[in-house]
Amino acid sequence: MSDFQNAVQVVHDALVKLRDEGVELRVSRDTLDALRHPVVRKKIETPSAAAALPVKAKVSSTDKAPKMAAMRERVLVCEKCTHLASTRTQVVFGVGNLDAELMFVGEAPGADEDLQGEPFVGKAGQLLTKIIETMGFQRDEVYIANVLKCRPDMPAGSTGNRKPTSPEMQTCLPYLRQQIEIIQPRAMVALGATAMEGLTGSVEPMNRLRGRWHEFEGIPLMATYHPAYLLRNQSLSEKRKVWEDMLLVLERLGKPISEKQRNYFLQK
Numbered sequence: 001m002s003d004f005q006n007a008v009q010v011v012h013d014a015l016v017k018l019r020d021e022g023v024e025l026r027v028s029r030d031t032l033d034a035l036r037h038p039v040v041r042k043k044i045e046t047p048s049a050a051a052a053l054p055v056k057a058k059v060s061s062t063d064k065a066p067k068m069a070a071m072r073e074r075v076l077v078c079e080k081c082t083h084l085a086s087t088r089t090q091v092v093f094g095v096g097n098l099d100a101e102l103m104f105v106g107e108a109p110g111a112d113e114d115l116q117g118e119p120f121v122g123k124a125g126q127l128l129t130k131i132i133e134t135m136g137f138q139r140d141e142v143y144i145a146n147v148l149k150c151r152p153d154m155p156a157g158s159t160g161n162r163k164p165t166s167p168e169m170q171t172c173l174p175y176l177r178q179q180i181e182i183i184q185p186r187a188m189v190a191l192g193a194t195a196m197e198g199l200t201g202s203v204e205p206m207n208r209l210r211g212r213w214h215e216f217e218g219i220p221l222m223a224t225y226h227p228a229y230l231l232r233n234q235s236l237s238e239k240r241k242v243w244e245d246m247l248l249v250l251e252r253l254g255k256p257i258s259e260k261q262r263n264y265f266l267q268k
């Protein structure tokens with residue numbers, strides 16, 4: 001018996017006792033009978049407050065700038081990876097339009113980015129800018145960020161880059177996730193297998209990842225080769241692969257695609 005039924009029973013028994021003692025009750029026999037057999041209504045299921053909320057709370061355009069600025073302040077002084085905090089010139093936060101429909105995600109700042117404080121400004125970055133413009137966007141219309149906000153440290157005297165480690169990427173990923181939550185792009189492009197690994201945990205090679213849609217927290221995610229790969233492999237066929245991935249992105253965004261754009265890097 002439920003607590004409610006118990007309570008009704010107690011009230012019923014008390015009223016019957018009073019009646020039997022000769023107290024004049026202003027309660028009809030029908031009401032007393034009804035109390036003996038209370039109708040327990042089924043609890044009406046209402047959606048909980050959390051379930052009623054949209055899966056992703058929309059961030060209004062006016063809230064985006066202060067949210068991103070506050071976050072930026074926190075990231076610029078981050079020291080979670082002490083080895084990176086002590087070797088970086090500066091944190092490379094991210095750049096672009098907070099209302100961008102499209103977001104590009106790379107792996108980590110290189111030497112140029114570490115010096116200038118902006119992602120993709122070196123040679124690979126210049127190629128990325130060309131790709132963005134060939135798609136029909138200006139660089140400042142999209143948003144560009146990296147999984148890692150600090151340049152991976154290198155042995156003294158070395159000029160090369162190293163792949164970010166998995167713990168480094170996992171430590172930094174919450175910052176990228178917050179950037180994505182603020183911007184809420186309609187599509188994202190992961191540049192290179194390492195960016196894909198940082199975003200999704202996938203360790204598949206790019207030739208298996210590219211050319212099809214993946215997802216990051218409900219946002220369509222295209223994987224393609226890193227522009228640095230194209231600088232090392234200048235063949236038309238590799239450029240065409242990246243371009244085909246970008247055509248898929250344009251189609252997904254509903255952008256018009258000219259005949260000229262469709263035919264870029266096709267072998268003659």
Ligand code: URA
Pocket residue numbers: 106107108109110113118119120121122124125146
């Ligand atoms: N490569 C990246 O992945 N990110 C940059 O910002 C620059 C080069």
